[in-house]
Amino acid sequence: MRTAIDRQLQRRRMALLLGYGNQLDNNFYYGVNVKLIYSSSQVLRRALPQSTLVSYNIPDSRWNFGFSILNLGSQLKAITV
Numbered sequence: 001m002r003t004a005i006d007r008q009l010q011r012r013r014m015a016l017l018l019g020y021g022n023q024l025d026n027n028f029y030y031g032v033n034v035k036l037i038y039s040s041s042q043v044l045r046r047a048l049p050q051s052t053l054v055s056y057n058i059p060d061s062r063w064n065f066g067f068s069i070l071n072l073g074s075q076l077k078a079i080t081v
Contacts, residue, residue: 014038021053029055049073 015038021031033051049071056065 012038012040027057027059029053029057031055045075047073047075 016036017033018035019031019033021029024030031053035047035049035051037045037047037049039045039047050073051068051070052072053066053068055067058064
C-alpha cells in the first residue's frame with residue numbers, strides 16, 4: 001500500500017522523438033533527431049535536446065566514419081511542485 005508521500009514523490013518520465021535522415025552525396029549521410037522530454041517529481045521539467053549525425057561511407061573497404069553531437073539543447077521550463 002502506497003502512502004500519500006509515495007504518490008507525491010513518484011516520478012513520471014516521457015519522451016517523444018522525431019527523426020530524419022537522408023543521403024547528402026554518394027558516400028555522405030546525415031541525420032537529425034529532436035526530442036521532447038517531460039519529467040516530473042518534486043520539480044516539473046521539460047527539455048528539448050537535439051542530436052545531429054554526419055556519416056561517411058567507404059564502400060570498397062566496408063568502413064564508416066561518423067561524427068555526432070548528442071543532446072544539444074536546453075531545459076524549457078522548471079517548476080517546483
